[in-house]
Amino acid sequence: MIWSLLWRWLLILVVFAGGTVLAFGGNFWMGVSLHIFLVGYLLSGTLNPSSRLFGKVRTRCGSGIWLTLDDGPDPDDTPMVLDLLDRYGAKATFFVIGQKAEKYPDLIREIHRRGHQLGNHSWSHPRAFFWCLGPIRTYREIVKCQRTIERITGAAPTVFRAPVGHYNVFVHPVLKREKLELIGWSSRGFDGVGADFESVRERIRASANDGSIVLAHEATPIAGKVVTDILDLAQERGWTCSIPAHGSLQ
Ligand SMILES: [Zn+2]
Incomplete structure (x- = not known):
């Protein structure tokens, strides 16, 4: 992983340096073009959360729907959502924030105990700047959340969702080391x-379909x-609401 992060970092520096040398060495537009290319490449995982330019991202689930709940655990919402899921016989994935997991370990245990999946949603959820973190901070954000959940439940998550879906060029080497899949979405x-x-309600009903x-x-x-409306929708359409098997990327 270290080498994978290093070469990505070096590649960025080399392309940036090359563009600068060209721009000031008489090939101004060629240098500027190289910089524009570099910025476009680096922003691809930010501008398009489904972009596979840096690695795989899962955006479909096979059949039924896969309900994913971000930004918990929450002392008000998590118990209520868990009861709702039980009432509908549904299973979901909770992409939790590490800092909140540490603050509310009992909620994490309860999610785990009731047979739902816990996903990694970063340690501090830096929504405005996760996309531009360097390799060390990216590593810390993912791994610290991973270890926290593992310590509470005894099991390390196998799925990761980036804060706001914005991920950067350094995310996939860390995911590979931690055996995590990057999970996007197809309806929100x-x-x-x-x-x-x-x-x-309108947006979800317009975009959700079998496999979302x-x-x-x-x-x-x-x-x-x-959550109630999503579960009603699944029931109306005859879709299961469950957690897909880990590993089969689509
Ligand atoms: Zn989030």
């Missing part, structure tokens, strides 16, 4: 950014309504 309602319930990975959030004022 923007409930994590303050959208009202009706528009969240559905993204919703805990720690929002409408978490219960959103």
Whole structure:
């Protein structure tokens, strides 16, 4: 992993240096083009959370829907969501934030005890700058969350979702070392950014279909309504709501 991170870092430096030398050495536009290419490459995992330029990302789940819940655990929402899932006979993946997991270990144990999956959603959820973290901070964000969940439940997560879905060129070597899959989504309602319930409901119902990975959030004022509506939708359409087997990337 160290070498994989190092060569990526070196490649960025070499391309940047090459572009600068060209720009100031008489080939201005060629140098600028090289810089634009580099920026476009580095931003591909940020501008497009489904981009596979840096490595695999899973965006479909086979059959039924895969309900994924980000940003917990939450002392108000997690117990309520767990009861809802039980009532519908559904299973979900909770992509939890390491700092919150450490603060609420009992909620993590309860998610695990009820047969749901725990996913890694970074240690501190740096939503504004995860995309531009260097290799060391990227490594710490992923591994510290991984160890925290493993310490609480006895099992290391096998799935990772980047904060806001924005990932960078250094993420995949760390995921490979930790045996983690990068998980995206194919349906969401923007409930994590303050959208009202009706528009969240409309967006999810318009985008979800058989095989969708559905993204919703805990720690929002409408978490219960959103999860209930997703479970109702699955029931109406005859879709199972379960956790797919690890490993078969789509
Ligand atoms: Zn998040």
